[in-house]
Amino acid sequence: MASTSSTPAAAPLAMTSASPVVGIIGMGDMGRMYARRLQSSGTKVVVCDKPDAFATLQTELADTGIQVLRDGHAVSRVADLVIYSVEAAAITAVVREYGPSTKIGATVAGQTSVKAPEKAAFEKYLPDDVDIVSIHSLHGPSVTTEGQPLIIIHHRGPEEKVKMVEDVFRSFKSRYVYLSYEEHDEVTANTQAVTHAAFLSMGMAWKCSGKYPWENARWVSGIEVVKVNIALRIYAAKWHVYAGLAILNPAAQRQIQQYSRSVTELFKLMVGRHEEELSKRVWAAREAVFGWAPSEDAVADEDGGRHPILLSEEILNQFTLGTHDPKSQEEPNSHLSLLAMVDCWAALGIKPFDHLDVAGTPVFMLWIGVAEYLFRSRERLQSAIEAGLSDRVFRSDDLEFTVAARGWGECVSFGNFDLYERRFMETADFFAPRFDEATKMGGKMIKAIQDAR
Numbered sequence: 001m002a003s004t005s006s007t008p009a010a011a012p013l014a015m016t017s018a019s020p021v022v023g024i025i026g027m028g029d030m031g032r033m034y035a036r037r038l039q040s041s042g043t044k045v046v047v048c049d050k051p052d053a054f055a056t057l058q059t060e061l062a063d064t065g066i067q068v069l070r071d072g073h074a075v076s077r078v079a080d081l082v083i084y085s086v087e088a089a090a091i092t093a094v095v096r097e098y099g100p101s102t103k104i105g106a107t108v109a110g111q112t113s114v115k116a117p118e119k120a121a122f123e124k125y126l127p128d129d130v131d132i133v134s135i136h137s138l139h140g141p142s143v144t145t146e147g148q149p150l151i152i153i154h155h156r157g158p159e160e161k162v163k164m165v166e167d168v169f170r171s172f173k174s175r176y177v178y179l180s181y182e183e184h185d186e187v188t189a190n191t192q193a194v195t196h197a198a199f200l201s202m203g204m205a206w207k208c209s210g211k212y213p214w215e216n217a218r219w220v221s222g223i224e225v226v227k228v229n230i231a232l233r234i235y236a237a238k239w240h241v242y243a244g245l246a247i248l249n250p251a252a253q254r255q256i257q258q259y260s261r262s263v264t265e266l267f268k269l270m271v272g273r274h275e276e277e278l279s280k281r282v283w284a285a286r287e288a289v290f291g292w293a294p295s296e297d298a299v300a301d302e303d304g305g306r307h308p309i310l311l312s313e314e315i316l317n318q319f320t321l322g323t324h325d326p327k328s329q330e331e332p333n334s335h336l337s338l339l340a341m342v343d344c345w346a347a348l349g350i351k352p353f354d355h356l357d358v359a360g361t362p363v364f365m366l367w368i369g370v371a372e373y374l375f376r377s378r379e380r381l382q383s384a385i386e387a388g389l390s391d392r393v394f395r396s397d398d399l400e401f402t403v404a405a406r407g408w409g410e411c412v413s414f415g416n417f418d419l420y421e422r423r424f425m426e427t428a429d430f431f432a433p434r435f436d437e438a439t440k441m442g443g444k445m446i447k448a449i450q451d452a453r
């Protein structure tokens with residue numbers, strides 16, 4: 001289905017008088033990042049946010065060369081490529097308002113993380129004489145665009161419009177990935193939505209336990225450091241981004257509900273001490289997802305190039321939390337969040353490594369990395385199973401995690417944005433004092449894993 005281009009660093013865009021004017025509607029984190037990058041590559045950029053933000057935006061961007069216009073009508077009338085970079089829940093209303101003003105022959109794109117509402121809005125409200133070639137950068141605004149996937153969706157209009165979009169974004173040096181609208185939502189449900197569900201559940205479980213994981217003597221190993229930093233990185237970002245891609249993506253429900261089911265079922269097997277059933281299920285999931293038979297340890301050079309080995313002990317041990325010594329004895333931990341993730345992938349027949357190369361976000365890459373790290377060693381996996389069955393100290397954390405995963409599953413199934421915001425923000429407030437530190441460490445981890453690949 002997907003095809004990717006591996007020539008991100010092609011010749012720089014030659015700017016001529018015929019170069020397209022790029023218009024950006026929505027100057028939040030992503031809109032600003034796009035505007036600045038495009039402007040510095042020599043593209044003419046016109047932007048707007050809501051009309052009440054006009055004056056402030058004009059002052060802020062006064063010396064940048066980026067032209068600030070009053071609203072989306074003004075942007076739509078002059079831009080050859082219009083990019084809607086607004087909240088997913090707002091896309092319908094915003095396109096309904098400004099779409100009809102789009103210049104004849106222009107091309108329209110959206111940055112929204114979930115494409116079903118965007119596609120419906122474009123088809124309904126854009127005039128027939130404009131084309132649709134949408135986009136989605138699969139990374140947050142603080143991550144370099146270089147080498148990251150940039151999805152391009154050719155939905156309506158001639159092939160040359162795709163070329164125009166490719167040329168506009170050439171300076172990003174991103175890796176172009178070509179998908180349809182539907183393929184986009186399927187892939188991002190498998191990669192982003194379910195991954196976020198796991199991290200959101202971890203954060204909420206820690207908050208509900210009333211303790212910071214880095215103050216707990218058990219939170220010392222490399223896997224925990226990744227979990228904590230990525231969870232905090234997600235809670236430090238904007239809730240609507242995660243709510244939109246979970247609630248509005250028709251393909252995401254199945255994954256998120258399965259994750260919640262996997263967590264609950266594995267937890268019940270642990271507390272019921274159903275050793276045989278639990279072991280059988282975990283080892284079968286390992287084989288289904290990673291291809292390693294239960295008797296087989298997976299070491300990089302025995303791996304026959306089947307899957308990339310992403311995280312090594314050296315990489316993991318570069319990162320520590322608090323004053324803990326990362327080399328100290330690892331405490332028993334069921335790693336319920338990871339056992340459930342692999343169980344969920346197995347239950348849904350998802351091959352995470354196939355997605356990684358097409359449309360892996362940095363967060364997804366780290367998540368597969370730690371899952372693979374736990375599962376590739378038979379000893380590590382066996383001790384997680386044993387901890388799940390017999391460790392009593394950790395059980396209350398696993399209970400909180402199970403309740404949190406069920407809660408996120410329900411919240412998404414209700415489609416309730418207000419509830420999502422409340423759950424998200426209450427947890428975010430608990431962790432806020434550590435956001436700066438966690439975001440920096442999360443950034444370093446992402447860089448370390450990318451450099452190691």
Ligand SMILES: NC(=O)C1=CN([C@@H]2O[C@H](COP(=O)(O)OP(=O)(O)OC[C@H]3O[C@@H](n4cnc5c(N)ncnc54)[C@H](OP(=O)(O)O)[C@@H]3O)[C@@H](O)[C@H]2O)C=CC1
Pocket residue numbers: 025026027028029030031048049050051072085086087088090094111112113114136137138139140141238240241244
């Ligand atoms: N942040 C991320 O990591 C990524 C986000 N995305 C997607 O990109 C889109 C933007 O995300 P992000 O920049 O993070 O979110 P932000 O909330 O930072 O930006 C959205 C901006 O759009 C503005 N806006 C809303 N309605 C209008 C309107 N009628 N006219 C003009 N501007 C309007 C918002 O104003 P106000 O705040 O007043 O509502 C806000 O400034 C989302 O769809 C998101 O899913 C994609 C990739 C990564």
Ligand SMILES: O=C(O)C(=O)Cc1ccc(O)cc1
Pocket residue numbers: 112113137138139140192234241361362363364
């Ligand atoms: O990497 C992730 O999953 C993130 O959390 C950052 C992110 C958020 C929204 C997107 O549409 C793309 C990337």
